[in-house]
Amino acid sequence: xxxxxxxxxxxxxxxxxxxxxxxxxxxxxxxxxxxxxxxxxxxxxxxxxxxxxxxxxxxxxxxxxxxxxxxxxxxxxxxxxxxxxxxxxxxxxxxxxxxxxxxxxxxxxxxxxxxxxxxxxxxxxxxxxxxxxxxxxxxxxxxxxx
Numbered sequence: 001x002x003x004x005x006x007x008x009x010x011x012x013x014x015x016x017x018x019x020x021x022x023x024x025x026x027x028x029x030x031x032x033x034x035x036x037x038x039x040x041x042x043x044x045x046x047x048x049x050x051x052x053x054x055x056x057x058x059x060x061x062x063x064x065x066x067x068x069x070x071x072x073x074x075x076x077x078x079x080x081x082x083x084x085x086x087x088x089x090x091x092x093x094x095x096x097x098x099x100x101x102x103x104x105x106x107x108x109x110x111x112x113x114x115x116x117x118x119x120x121x122x123x124x125x126x127x128x129x130x131x132x133x134x135x136x137x138x139x140x141x142x143x144x145x146x
Contacts, residue, residue, distance in 0.1 A: 030048070031048050032047050034063075034142060035141070037140055039072065039138060039140055040066060043065050043141055044063070045064065045066075046062055047060070047143055048060040048062075049122075055116070057114065058112070059113050059114070060110070061081060061112070061124075062108075062109075063108065063109045063110070065107050066107050066108075068107075072126050076136075078126075078128075079109075080125050081094050081111050082122070082123050082124070083115065084119065085119060086118065086120045090135065093115060120146060121142070122143050126138040
């Protein structure tokens with residue numbers, strides 16, 4: 001086999017291997033950015049959702065520049081993370097406390113949980129109580145549907 005043909009086959013093989021690697025990593029989960037916030041404009045973040053071997057969904061939230069919840073107008077006591085499913089089920093999946101234990105001086109926050117429901121949207125509200133049954137009116141961050 002001519003050297004040029006071997007070289008082309010090798011390049012094709014490497015390109016296919018790289019493509020398979022990219023496809024396999026992208027199918028493992030979703031990484032979605034939050035939309036800009038009108039209440040806390042400097043806040044930025046993303047959500048990572050991965051389906052595990054038990055068919056549960058691991059949800060990881062990372063946020064930067066999230067203002068202390070007590071500085072909002074009106075002031076609240078906790079940020080609550082909500083999940084919406086394709087069936088329009090909205091569920092409180094936990095809280096992000098804005099004390100020094102969970103947030104650094106650089107206003108970074110993170111949150112992780114596992115659920116058996118497949119999320120189609122994640123959003124964060126400011127609430128008076130961490131066990132709120134329905135989201136309040138202060139929508140801080142939200143993803144588009146994914």
